[in-house]
Amino acid sequence: MKVVSIRDIHIGMGIPKVIVPLIGRTIEELLLEIKSLQTNFEIIEWRADFLEGIEDITKVKKTLSTLREVLYPTPLLFTFRTHREGGSKIIEDSYYETLLVEVMKTKEVDLIDVELFSPKVTEIMQAAKGTDVFIIMSNHDFEKTPAKEEIIWRLKRMQELDAHISKIAVMPNNPTDVLTLLDATYTMYSLYADRPIITMAMASTGVISRLAGEVFGSAATFGSGVASSAPGQIPAVDLKYILGLIHTKQE
Numbered sequence: 001m002k003v004v005s006i007r008d009i010h011i012g013m014g015i016p017k018v019i020v021p022l023i024g025r026t027i028e029e030l031l032l033e034i035k036s037l038q039t040n041f042e043i044i045e046w047r048a049d050f051l052e053g054i055e056d057i058t059k060v061k062k063t064l065s066t067l068r069e070v071l072y073p074t075p076l077l078f079t080f081r082t083h084r085e086g087g088s089k090i091i092e093d094s095y096y097e098t099l100l101v102e103v104m105k106t107k108e109v110d111l112i113d114v115e116l117f118s119p120k121v122t123e124i125m126q127a128a129k130g131t132d133v134f135i136i137m138s139n140h141d142f143e144k145t146p147a148k149e150e151i152i153w154r155l156k157r158m159q160e161l162d163a164h165i166s167k168i169a170v171m172p173n174n175p176t177d178v179l180t181l182l183d184a185t186y187t188m189y190s191l192y193a194d195r196p197i198i199t200m201a202m203a204s205t206g207v208i209s210r211l212a213g214e215v216f217g218s219a220a221t222f223g224s225g226v227a228s229s230a231p232g233q234i235p236a237v238d239l240k241y242i243l244g245l246i247h248t249k250q251e
C-alpha cells in the first residue's frame with residue numbers, strides 16, 4: 001500500500017482520516033467556519049464550487065492563499081465539484097481544467113480532487129505530473145448505487161490513471177445497496193488496491209459506511225463542520241469519536 005503522507009498525516013494507515021469540508025460563499029464565511037471548528041481535524045477540504053466569483057481565478061488564488069495561511073499545517077484538499085456530480089455551480093469543462101491546473105501550480109494545496117469522468121481528466125493528470133500535489137480522483141452517483149463490478153472498475157480505472165487516492169460516493173436506495181458498496185470496497189481494498197481508497201454510501205441509509213472504513217478498507221471519511229457538503233455526513237466531532245470506538249474494538 002502506497003500510503004499518502006502529508007506532514008504527520010498518513011492516509012492509508014491506521015484509523016481513517018476525518019476530512020472536514022468548508023462550504024462558505026465568501027472568504028468571511030470561510031474564516032467563520034474555520035473559527036467554529038471545535039478541534040483540529042486531520043484534513044480540511046475547500047469546496048470551491050460554493051465560492052461566489054469562482055469564475056475569477058485571481059480571486060480563487062487569493063482566497064486559497066488566505067485559507068492556506070490560516071490552516072497550515074493542516075493538509076488542505078481543493079475540490080471543485082462539478083454540477084453533474086452534485087456540485088453547486090455549472091462551469092465550462094475548459095475552465096475546470098484551468099482552475100485545477102492553476103491551483104496546482106500555486107503549491108498552496110496538498111491534495112486536489114479530479115473527477116474521473118471529466119472530459120479534461122487526461123490533460124489535468126498530465127499537468128499534475130511534476131507538481132507534488134496528491135490527486136484524489138473521484139466519482140459520485142447521486143441517483144443510485146452501481147453494481148459491485150462497476151464500482152470496482154471505476155476505482156481501478158482511477159489507479160490506472162495514476163491517482164494517488166481513488167474515491168467513490170454512491171446513493172443507496174435500500175440497505176442492500178450499502179452492502180454492495182461495502183462489498184466492493186473490501187474486494188477492491190483486499191485484492192486490487194495498491195494505494196488508498198475512499199468510499200461512501202450517502203444519505204441516512206449509508207451512514208454506516210462512513211463509520212466502518214477501518215473494517216472494510218476505506219482510508220478517510222467526510223464529516224461536517226458547520227454544515228454538511230453531502231447527504232448523510234455526520235458532525236466531524238462525532239465521527240472522530242465513533243472511529244476511535246471502532247478502532248478499539250478491533251484490538
Ligand SMILES: O=C1C[C@@](O)(C(=O)O)C[C@@H](O)[C@@H]1O
Binds near residue numbers: 222
Ligand atoms: O467527494 C466528496 C465526498 C462527499 O460527497 C460525501 O459524500 O461526503 C462530500 C464532498 O465534499 C467530497 O468532495
